[in-house]
Amino acid sequence: MNREELAASIDHTVLGPETTLDDVKTVLDEAAEYGMNACIPPCYVAEAAEYAPDVTLATVVGFPHGQHAPELKREEGVKAWDDxxxxxxxxxxxxxxxxxxxxxxxxxxxxxxxxxxxxxxVIIETALLTEPEKHAACEAAKNADADMVKTSTGFADGGAVVADVELMSEYLPVKASGGVGSWADAAAMFDAGAVRIGASSGVAIVEDYVANEE
Known part of the structure; x- marks a missing residue:
């Protein structure tokens, strides 16, 4: 994996409850500069798409607890796509x-x-699940024709761990998110089978990679 491939595998993220549009623009600027994707709150998607049209833009649905009514999740997803x-x-x-x-x-x-x-x-929030429940969640995601499974929201205790990524990768490609703050962390996730990293520290991960390669 080279620097460009690493950057393209990172969803540079800002999702906290106090996130402002200026915070989102900062993440978008960094994503554009480093070649990363961005993951932002749904309320800013339309503005973000206009501000940084060349950045691959992810947003969240039913976040962070997943307890929205199903029809509202569908509508939220369609709205985000439209935006x-x-x-x-x-x-x-x-x-x-x-x-x-x-x-x-x-x-x-x-x-x-x-x-x-x-x-x-599909975010399954591994820290809250037993191993059989993790299997059941991944099976549900696969049967629903989802594209990827993701470890964590970042808002529950615990984040991505190697064993969970290994388990999840038996079903679908994995986005490892939660507690991935360095190139060493990211490398462990990739070695376990992840294809994408979700992190608020995307810049630090790329720069750490470059420093280790020098």
């Missing part, structure tokens, strides 16, 4: 999954996937 999003990161209904209703999770995801012509990544 200019290139990819969607949707949080599963964790409570439904933990109650044993993986069918409801799968149907909700399939409805969203069918409603938009852009890639859908």
């Amino acid at each position: 200019g999003a290139d990819e969607l990161d949707v949080v599963i209904n964790i409570g439904r999954l933990k109650a044993g209703d993986a069918t409801a999770v799968e149907e909700e995801l399939a409805d969203l996937v069918a409603a938009v012509p852009i890639p859908v990544k």
Whole structure:
């Protein structure tokens, strides 16, 4: 993996509750400069798409807890696509999954996937799931024709760990997100099978990679 390939594999992220449009523009500027993607709150997608049309733009759906009504998740995803999003990161209904209703999770995801012509990544929030539940979540995402599974929102205790990435990669390509703050962290995730990294420290990861290559 070279520098350009690494940068293109990073979703440079700003999703905190205090995120302003200026914060989003900073992330977009950095993403454009370094060749990264950006992942931003849905309320700023239209402005972001106009501000940085050449940056691949991801946004979130049902974030951060996944408990929106299914029809609202679908509408949120369609709205984001209409506003200019290139990819969607949707949080599963964790409570439904933990109650044993993986069918409801799968149907909700399939409805969203069918409603938009852009890639859908499914956030399963690994820190809150048992190993059988992780398998069930990934199976639901795969059956719903999602494009990728993602470890974490970054808003629960715990983030991406190697064992979870290895498990998830048995089903779909993996976006490792949560606690990935250095090139060493990212490299461990790639070695475990991840194809994408979600991180607020995208610039630091790329610069750390360059420093280690020199």
